[in-house]
Amino acid sequence: MDETISLLPFIESGGEGFLLDIPVLDSDRNLFQGYSYPFQIVDKGQHLSIIVKAGLKINDADRFKSLFLLVQRDDYPILPDDLTPFTNVSIDRIWLETIQSYSKDKNVFIVPKQLSREGKATAFRSLFYCKKQQKFFHPPCPECGTELDLCQDDTLLISKSLPPFSTSLKRYLFCSRCHAAKTNYEFYQFSRSADDLIFTKDRFDLIKDFSKLRSAVSSSFPCP
Ligand SMILES: [Zn+2]
Ligand SMILES: [Zn+2]
Structure with missing residues (x-):
C-alpha cells in the first residue's frame, strides 16, 4: 500500500x-x-x-x-x-x-x-467529518476497524470487474487487511453513477456500515 x-x-x-x-x-x-x-x-x-x-x-x-x-x-x-x-x-x-x-x-x-x-x-489519507461530534476521522473498516485505503491495485480492481485506478477516474476505498484475510470484500466509492458496470457501496452505505463497528476497534472513531 x-x-x-x-x-x-x-x-x-x-x-x-x-x-x-x-x-x-x-x-x-x-x-x-x-x-x-x-x-x-x-x-x-x-x-x-x-x-x-x-x-x-x-x-x-x-x-x-x-x-x-x-x-x-x-x-x-x-x-x-x-x-x-x-x-x-x-x-x-x-x-x-x-x-x-x-x-x-x-x-x-x-x-x-x-x-x-x-x-x-x-x-x-481520506478524511471524513462527523457533523454531530464535530470531529474529523479516517474512515475505518466496518468489520475490523482498520483504516480504509484507497485501492490503487489495478489487478485487484479488474478481478472485481471495477474500473482500474490507473486508467479511470474512479476511486474506491477498501480494507486491505480484511481483503487479505478474505473477510470483507467491500469496495466503497464516493457516489454511484449510471455507467457503473457493477453495484458498489457509496459513502452513505459506508456510514450505515459504521454501525457494525464494535466499540473497541477504533479509538479515533467519533460517532457513538
Ligand atoms: Zn477490515
Ligand atoms: Zn458521527
Whole structure:
C-alpha cells in the first residue's frame, strides 16, 4: 500500500502548538455537488480541486491567521473523453507538479513529507467529518476497524470487474487487511453513477456500515 500522510495531527493534538482550524458553516445552506458541504468553499471553479477557508489557532482560542486549503475534489465534474482521457494517474501527476511549484513559494505551506526527497508526492489519507461530534476521522473498516485505503491495485480492481485506478477516474476505498484475510470484500466509492458496470457501496452505505463497528476497534472513531 502506498504511504499516506494524515492531516489529523494538524487539526487536533494534545500539545500547545498551532493547529489548523477549518471552520464549519451552517451546513444546510451550503449545497455543493448535491450535498451539504460543511466547510466554507472560497473557489469551486476548478474541476480537480476546491479552495476551502481555514486558519491557524492555538487550542480553542480564536483563529489568529487566515489561510486557504487546496483540496482535491471527492468527485470530478469531468465527462469521459476517449481521445485525451483524464485518469487518476494524470491527476496525481498534476498534484505532484502543483506541489513542486508551490514548494518554491514562501507564502505557501506544504505539509512536511508531502514532497519526498526523491521528488515524489505523498497523498493525504481520506478524511471524513462527523457533523454531530464535530470531529474529523479516517474512515475505518466496518468489520475490523482498520483504516480504509484507497485501492490503487489495478489487478485487484479488474478481478472485481471495477474500473482500474490507473486508467479511470474512479476511486474506491477498501480494507486491505480484511481483503487479505478474505473477510470483507467491500469496495466503497464516493457516489454511484449510471455507467457503473457493477453495484458498489457509496459513502452513505459506508456510514450505515459504521454501525457494525464494535466499540473497541477504533479509538479515533467519533460517532457513538
Ligand atoms: Zn477490515
Ligand atoms: Zn458521527
